[in-house]
Amino acid sequence: MPYIATPGLRVHVIDEGEHDPLVLLHGFPLSHEMWDAQRREFRNTHRVIIPDLRGFGRSTSQDEIVSMDQFADDVAALLEAMDISQPVMLCGLSMGGYIAMALARRYPQRLGRLILTNTKSLPDTQEAATNRERMANLVLKEGPTPLVAAMMPRLFGPRTNEHRPQVVDAVRNVMLANSSRAIAAAQRGMAIRPDSTPSLKEITVPTLVIASEHDAISPPEEMRTFAAEIPHCEFVLIPGVGHMTPMEAPQEFNAAVRSWLQRTA
Ligand code: MLT
Numbered sequence: 001m002p003y004i005a006t007p008g009l010r011v012h013v014i015d016e017g018e019h020d021p022l023v024l025l026h027g028f029p030l031s032h033e034m035w036d037a038q039r040r041e042f043r044n045t046h047r048v049i050i051p052d053l054r055g056f057g058r059s060t061s062q063d064e065i066v067s068m069d070q071f072a073d074d075v076a077a078l079l080e081a082m083d084i085s086q087p088v089m090l091c092g093l094s095m096g097g098y099i100a101m102a103l104a105r106r107y108p109q110r111l112g113r114l115i116l117t118n119t120k121s122l123p124d125t126q127e128a129a130t131n132r133e134r135m136a137n138l139v140l141k142e143g144p145t146p147l148v149a150a151m152m153p154r155l156f157g158p159r160t161n162e163h164r165p166q167v168v169d170a171v172r173n174v175m176l177a178n179s180s181r182a183i184a185a186a187q188r189g190m191a192i193r194p195d196s197t198p199s200l201k202e203i204t205v206p207t208l209v210i211a212s213e214h215d216a217i218s219p220p221e222e223m224r225t226f227a228a229e230i231p232h233c234e235f236v237l238i239p240g241v242g243h244m245t246p247m248e249a250p251q252e253f254n255a256a257v258r259s260w261l262q263r264t265a
Contacts, residue, residue, distance in 0.1 A: 010059065011054075011078050015047070019047055020086075021079075022089045022091065023051075024038060033170070037250030038250070053071055057174075060182075064185055067192060088110060089261070091114075094118050094243065097218075112205060113207070114205055120222060121195070121229070122222070124191050132190060148172060155217070157242035164248070203233075206264040208234050209223055209227035209235045211223035211224065212245045212249070213238065214240070215242055215243045
């Protein structure tokens with residue numbers, strides 16, 4: 001069942017395994033493919049649901065701007081269309097984390113447990129928002145290449161850059177395959193995202209925050225600070241890797257999630 005029709009969007013979604021649903025939200029500008037190691041690990045014990053978010057991967061769209069609230073509404077609509085009414089375990093990386101925080105605000109009843117990895121609760125600075133608009137326009141003119149060139153040096157820790165070229169190449173290829181329109185729309189949506197920090201204290205479900213030592217995009221100390229705002233939260237720091245923890249350190253990432261899921265069951 002690779003495609004699910006929701007009002008206004010045909011969503012490409014991986015849906016494998018049985019038991020409690022674990023929903024994985026990819027970062028920007030990626031697709032379900034970034035979660036391959038988690039898909040293989042958790043489908044033996046969970047129903048693993050990995051959508052391609054609006055416009056990305058095989059979920060096409062023509063939007064000019066997609067807010068984090070819109071992405072969250074899409075995830076809620078997807079769960080509805082899949083007849084999933086029980087609260088889910090939701091895990092988001094970076095932009096997927098911004099969306100997970102929007103979902104926690106808008107659909108708290110949908111959440112059973114929450115995992116925020118390599119993400120931020122703060123909004124963009126004015127400078128970052130201006131850069132996003134500049135990059136959105138450039139990508140619409142020239143395609144994803146300039147964005148990919150700007151992002152690649154900031155995505156990985158030194159260990160991955162030196163010893164795991166296949167991970168670096170896989171991420172580059174997924175980014176380059178995405179549509180310019182989707183990239184620009186999500187950039188604009190991230191530029192207007194609200195500050196999620198004030199609503200963190202309203203999150204009542206068990207939460208795991210996973211940071212990594214060399215994350216240049218979501219610095220670990222900033223993540224530790226926002227994790228302290230969430231009432232039932234554990235914070236884990238994965239050493240030696242950068243922003244793409246689930247791909248750079250899949251065993252450590254999966255073990256941290258697995259052990260936390262067992263402890264909070
Ligand atoms: C991501 O990994 O999703 C992006 O780096 C998030 C962002 O651009 O803020």
